[in-house]
Amino acid sequence: xxxxxxxxxxxxxTSSGVRIVAGVWAESPFGSFAxxxxxxxxxxxTLLAPPQDVADFVAxxxxxxxxxxxxxxxxxxxxxxxxxxxxxxxxxxxxxxxxSPFLGLVPSPMRRSATWARACNPxxxxxxxxxxxxxxxxxxxxxxxxxxxxxxxxxxxxxxxGEELGxxxxxTPAVRFGFASAPAEPTLTAxxxxxxx
Numbered sequence: 001x002x003x004x005x006x007x008x009x010x011x012x013x014t015s016s017g018v019r020i021v022a023g024v025w026a027e028s029p030f031g032s033f034a035x036x037x038x039x040x041x042x043x044x045x046t047l048l049a050p051p052q053d054v055a056d057f058v059a060x061x062x063x064x065x066x067x068x069x070x071x072x073x074x075x076x077x078x079x080x081x082x083x084x085x086x087x088x089x090x091x092x093x094x095x096x097x098x099x100s101p102f103l104g105l106v107p108s109p110m111r112r113s114a115t116w117a118r119a120c121n122p123x124x125x126x127x128x129x130x131x132x133x134x135x136x137x138x139x140x141x142x143x144x145x146x147x148x149x150x151x152x153x154x155x156x157x158x159x160x161x162g163e164e165l166g167x168x169x170x171x172t173p174a175v176r177f178g179f180a181s182a183p184a185e186p187t188l189t190a191x192x193x194x195x196x197x
Contacts, residue, residue, distance in 0.1 A: 001196070001197045002194055002195065002196040002197075003028070003029050003194070003195045003196075004027070004028070004192050004193070004194050004195075005023075005025050005027070005028040005029075005192065005193040005194075005195075006025065006026055006027040006028070006191075006192045007023065007024050007025035007026045007027070007028075007032075007190075007191075008023070008024045008188055008189065008190050008191070009021060009022070009023050009024075009182070009188070009189050009191060010022045010024075010080070010082075010091060010153065010186075010187070010188045010189075011171050011175070011181075011182025011183060011186060011187055011189075012091060012153055012156050012158075012168060012171060012182075012186040013168070013169045013170055013171040013172060013186065014156070014158060014165035014166050014167070014168065014169070015165070015166030015167040015168075015169055016041070016160075016163070016164075016165040016166045017040070017041035018038060018039070018040050018041065018158075018160055018165050019038070019039045019171050019173075019175050019182070020036065020037070020038055020087070020089060020158060021036070021037040021038075021175060021177065021182050022034065022035070022036045022037075022082045022089060023035050023036075023037075024074050024076070024080075024082070030051075030053065030054050030057070033049075033050050033054055033072070034050070034072040034073075034074045034082060035047065035048060035049040035050070035054065035055075035058055035072060036048040036049075036072060036082060036084060036087055036089070037062065037064070037175070037177050038086075038087065038160060039175045039176065039177070040160075043176070044065050044066065045063065045064045045065045045066070045175075045176065045177060046064060046065065046066045046067075046068060046086075047059055047062070047064045047066070047067045047068065048068050048070045048072060048084045048086060048087060049067070049068075049069065049070070049072070050069070050070070050071055050072055051069070052069060055067050055069055060138060060139060061137045061138055061141070061143065061178065061195060062138075062177040062178040063138075063176070063177060063178065064177070068084075068085075068086060070084040070085045070086060071084065071085075072084050078092065079091070079092050080092075080093070080188070086160065086161055087158065087159070087160055087161075088158065088159045089156070089157075089158040090156065090157050090158070091153050091155065091156035091157075091168075091186075091188070092153065092154050092155040092156070093151040093152070093153060093154070093188045094151060094152045094153065094154035095151065095152060096149065096150065096151050096152075097150040097151065097152055097185075097187065099127065099128070099150055100149050100150050100151075103147050103148055103149060103150070104148065104149070111146045111148075112146055112192070112194070114134065114142065114144050114194070114196065116146075117133040117134040117144035117145060117146065117194075118133075118134040118144070120133045120134075121133045121134045121135075128183045128184075128185070129183070129184045130171065130174050130180070130181035130182055130183045130184045131180060131181075131183050132179055132180035132181075133145045133147075133180075135178070135179025135180060136179050137178070137179075137195050137196075138178075140197075141195055141196060141197055142195070142196045143178070143179070143193065143194065143195045143196075144193075144194050145180070145191050145192070145193055145194075146191055146192045146193075146194070147189050147190065147191040148190045148191060148192075149189070149190040150183075150187050150188070150189045150190075151187060151188045151189075152185060152186070152187060153168060153186035153187060153188060154168075155168060156168040156186065168186055170184045170185060170186065171183065171184050171185075171186060172184060
């Protein structure tokens, strides 16, 4: 069985050293939802997710030191906002990255296939440090990503547990939630994530 999650992932660093990965999913086995992964300067990894079944699935797919069940609200426009009890995040997508037109040239059936994602994996990592397109989802499962579009982030503001996190630098060091990090450059990526049992 293969589950698919279609939406967007935003990955960004902050000058405080806290790194954030936010997923905004329009279509999934759980309906539409959003979740946030936060890694602090000590390497502590926290998942913020809505109902327990979503949190359980995400926590079984990625690695965390803490899971918090929190509603995640999202507003999409020229500026995106993602808010929970612990985190308030606003970011502004800028121009498309150079790789985006090439992603659009890949036929949909090929882009969806695990074979294509596995073949692209070594190339993706060289072109965009931190990126992998194919790997383990834990528990003997496989996960792969099919990106459709990528935009650079040009501005972001965030608070974590009431503390301002500062300006928008690269996502360094790489986050350690799963087999892939977010790109080193802060980005918003439109994609489908596939998880196969």
